[in-house]
Amino acid sequence: MNIVFIGAGNLATLLAKEMSRYGLHISQVYSRTPESAFLLANRLNCSWTTSMNKIIPDADWYIFSVKDDALPELATQLKTNGGLWLHTAGSVPATIFEGRTDRYGVIYPLQTFSKKRNVDFSHIPFIIEANNEHDLDALNEVCKLLTGNVHFLDSEKRKQIHLAAVFACNFANHMWTLAWKLLEEKEIPPEILVPLIEETAAKIQELTPDQAQTGPAIRYDKTVINRHLDMLESEDMKTIYRLLSQSIYKTKQV
Amino acid sequence: MNIVFIGAGNLATLLAKEMSRYGLHISQVYSRTPESAFLLANRLNCSWTTSMNKIIPDADWYIFSVKDDALPELATQLKTNGGLWLHTAGSVPATIFEGRTDRYGVIYPLQTFSKKRNVDFSHIPFIIEANNEHDLDALNEVCKLLTGNVHFLDSEKRKQIHLAAVFACNFANHMWTLAWKLLEEKEIPPEILVPLIEETAAKIQELTPDQAQTGPAIRYDKTVINRHLDMLESEDMKTIYRLLSQSIYKTKQV
Numbered sequence: 001m002n003i004v005f006i007g008a009g010n011l012a013t014l015l016a017k018e019m020s021r022y023g024l025h026i027s028q029v030y031s032r033t034p035e036s037a038f039l040l041a042n043r044l045n046c047s048w049t050t051s052m053n054k055i056i057p058d059a060d061w062y063i064f065s066v067k068d069d070a071l072p073e074l075a076t077q078l079k080t081n082g083g084l085w086l087h088t089a090g091s092v093p094a095t096i097f098e099g100r101t102d103r104y105g106v107i108y109p110l111q112t113f114s115k116k117r118n119v120d121f122s123h124i125p126f127i128i129e130a131n132n133e134h135d136l137d138a139l140n141e142v143c144k145l146l147t148g149n150v151h152f153l154d155s156e157k158r159k160q161i162h163l164a165a166v167f168a169c170n171f172a173n174h175m176w177t178l179a180w181k182l183l184e185e186k187e188i189p190p191e192i193l194v195p196l197i198e199e200t201a202a203k204i205q206e207l208t209p210d211q212a213q214t215g216p217a218i219r220y221d222k223t224v225i226n227r228h229l230d231m232l233e234s235e236d237m238k239t240i241y242r243l244l245s246q247s248i249y250k251t252k253q254v
Numbered sequence: 255m256n257i258v259f260i261g262a263g264n265l266a267t268l269l270a271k272e273m274s275r276y277g278l279h280i281s282q283v284y285s286r287t288p289e290s291a292f293l294l295a296n297r298l299n300c301s302w303t304t305s306m307n308k309i310i311p312d313a314d315w316y317i318f319s320v321k322d323d324a325l326p327e328l329a330t331q332l333k334t335n336g337g338l339w340l341h342t343a344g345s346v347p348a349t350i351f352e353g354r355t356d357r358y359g360v361i362y363p364l365q366t367f368s369k370k371r372n373v374d375f376s377h378i379p380f381i382i383e384a385n386n387e388h389d390l391d392a393l394n395e396v397c398k399l400l401t402g403n404v405h406f407l408d409s410e411k412r413k414q415i416h417l418a419a420v421f422a423c424n425f426a427n428h429m430w431t432l433a434w435k436l437l438e439e440k441e442i443p444p445e446i447l448v449p450l451i452e453e454t455a456a457k458i459q460e461l462t463p464d465q466a467q468t469g470p471a472i473r474y475d476k477t478v479i480n481r482h483l484d485m486l487e488s489e490d491m492k493t494i495y496r497l498l499s500q501s502i503y504k505t506k507q508v
Contacts, residue, residue, distance in 0.1 A: 010468065068470075069477045091478050110450055112468045117460055123449045151446065160440045161447075163482050168433035168447045169454045170469030171498045172426040177463040177505055179422035186414045192405065193415075193422045194458060195377045196364055200423045201455035204448060206371055209431040214264065214366045215424030216322075223323045224345050228417050236501055243497065244425045247490055251431055 002027040002059040004083075006052075006074060008036035010113040011088055012065035013043075018121050020044050022145045028056055052077035059083050063107065068092055075100055084135050090162025093155040094129050105130030105139060108158055109147075112169045125149045127158050178237060185233075210251065217245035218252055256281040256313040258337075260306075260328060262290035264367040265342055266319035267297075272375050274298050276399045282310055286324075306331035313337050317361065322346055329354055338389050344416025347409040348383050359384030359393060362412055363401075366423045379403045381412050432491060439487075464505070471499035472506055 001024060005016050008031035016026050029048045031037035041048035049055065055062075055078060062078065064071060064087040071087060075097055078085070084103045087096070090110075097104035106129040111119060126143040128150060130136035136152070143150045153161070176197060183190040203212040216224035225245055232238045255278060259270050262285035270280050283302045285291035295302035303309065309316075309332060316332065318325060318341040325341060329351055332339070338357045341350070344364075351358035360383040365373060380397040382404060384390035390406070397404045407415070430451060437444040457466040470478035479499055486492045 067473060067475055069475055091481055110446065112450065112454055112457065112466070114457065114461060114466055114468065116465070117457060119453065123452075125446050125449060149449070153442075157440060157442055159481075159485070160436060161442060163485055164433040164436040164444075164447060165450055166469055166471075166482060166495075167429045167436065169450050170467065170471060170502065171494075172429040172451070173454055173457075173463050173467055174471075174498055174502050174505070175421045175426040175429065176458060177467065178501070179418040180463055181505075182414060182418040182421070186411060188407075188411055188415060190418075190462075192364065192379050193418060195379060195403070196366065196419055196423050197426070197455050197458055198377075199373065200366055200427055201451050203366065203368065203371060203427075204430060204451055207368060208444075209427050209434055211370070212366070212368055213424065213427055213431065214368065215420055217420075217424060217428075219321060221322055227345055227413075228420060231413070231417055236497075236504070240425075240497060240501065241420075243490075243494060244428055247432075247494065248424065248428050250490070251428070251435075 001025060001061070002056075003061045003063060004028045004030070004055055004059040005040070005063050005065060006030045006055070006078070007063075007065035008033075008040040009065060009067075010115050011109070012063070013040055013115055014113050014119055015063070015065065015088070015109065016040060016044055018146055019142070024142065024145075027059055030055055053079070055079075057081045061086060063088065072096060084130070084138075086139070090165065091159050093159075094131065095155070103130075103132060103135055105135055106155070106158065107139060107143065108162075110161060110165060112173075121146045123147065123149055125151055127151045127153050127161065129154060129158070178240070213248060213252075215248070217248035220249055255279060255315070256310075257315045257317060258282045258284070258309055258313040259294070259317050259319060260284045260309070260332070261317075261319035262287075262294040263319060263321075264369050265363070266317070267294050267369055268367045268373055269317070269319065269342070269363065270294060270298055272400055273396070278396065278399075281313055284309055307333075309333075311335045315340060317342065326350060338384070338392075340393070344419065345413050347413075348385060349409070357384075357386060357389055359389055360409070360412065361393060361397065362416075364415060364419060366427075375400045377401065377403055379405055381405045381407050381415065383408060383412070432494070467502060467506075469502075471502035474503055 003026050026044045026046050029041040037048040062085045085097045085101045086105050086107045094106045108127040110125040124147050128139045180190040257280050280298045283295040291302035316339045339351045339355045340361045348360045362381040364379040378401050382393045434444040
């Protein structure tokens with residue numbers, strides 16, 4: 001089986017490397033930026049291009065792994081061919097490929113990918129979809145090589161999961177960025193927070209986040225809340241503190 | 255050594271149990287609510303009371319582990335004695351005990367405690383403080399039984415760490431509560447997010463949260479951001495989504 005990757009970002013890089021580790025053959029990498037295309041192709045020992053016209057027409061799968069904004073345009077630039085067209089976007093319907101190809105689908109790994117960090121794929125939920133049973137079976141077989149955690153869900157449910165993932169991953173991580181900032185301001189090494197973060201996440205394996213909630217907001221400890229608001233110098237952080245404390249307290253009330 | 259616990263909440267419960275596991279003798283538990291006092295005393299095989307007047311006067315340590323709001327009042331209710339008075343509050347200065355006792359300090363474990371979950375103390379940072387060297391040494395020795403991670407920091411720094419911990423733990427956990435809610439609304443089992451949450455936290459051991467940030471806000475992917483805002487039904491969640499996305503993007507700009 002031959003696979004072409006359209007995109008060479010964090011997800012494309014890690015997914016292509018992992019597929020290649022399981023003997024799947026990546027034939028070509030496209031990226032708008034030559035450096036990214038070259039870098040990934042070099043790792044995979046395959047060819048690369050920065051021109052959609054030069055993408056090989058006889059691959060089995062074409063995996064689009066690019067910014068959502070870029071996807072519609074790129075889908076019109078790839079010449080119609082006989083392959084299965086897939087994208088990796090959480091929020092984009094599979095039907096974006098309709099009219100351009102007869103065979104299409106989605107391969108969405110629910111994970112956060114940074115190029116600098118290797119990820120253990122074996123527990124990552126892969127959410128897949130295809131417009132025909134034959135391709136869905138093949139997609140399932142390939143995903144089962146990578147993970148024990150494959151889900152068949154439609155575009156509507158996948159979209160909701162992607163939205164939830166922004167809260168669960170991106171926004172949670174940003175809370176850590178803000179915490180780092182607060183400690184760096186006072187010259188306290190922020191790594192002191194790492195065991196707390198580990199335990200905060202570990203609790204979720206046993207308790208629901210609702211049950212796991214602790215802190216001044218859930219106790220409605222006004223003395224602490226007001227002291228904290230006084231301590232915060234940034235207006236943005238004051239607003240965030242106030243809004244999230246209210247939201248925690250409201251969630252409890254329900 | 256004899257220890258009295260004033261308070262029987264999550265932290266008091268887990269700390270008292272852990273101290274007792276290492277052969278420290280808990281003599282008495284005070285709580286305003288008889289059920290809590292009884293429950294913890296029963297676990298520790300010690301006496302309990304709901305009256306501050308009946309607290310034994312000859313203990314070595316008195317550990318106040320109560321809501322910040324309740325601390326000043328309780329500190330005036332305990333009769334002056336010869337023991338070391340400690341509290342476990344992140345944001346309260348050690349000097350709250352001044353005038354009530356000659357020996358005082360703080361024992362603050364930087365962790366999130368839920369009664370339903372046992373915690374491995376061995377990596378928890380303990381932040382300690384005492385108003386005299388002798389007690390600080392003794393406090394250090396006891397904390398070193400429980401953890402390999404003891405820090406001597408003053409009340410100002412501890413207060414800042416507590417504020418940072420609200421972001422790192424309480425607010426991050428609340429993001430997971432909101433994510434759970436989004437999935438439950440659409441009848442998707444929220445546990446699908448657990449591997450993502452694990453990896454989000456695990457990244458922090460290798461990368462700074464700044465480096466680890468992913469998602470539509472850091473990419474300034476307007477298409478996704480607007481789609482997500484349209485999908486959110488709750489006005490509160492829309493506001494949180496907008497505010498945190500802006501904050502993520504601003505942090506990158508700096």
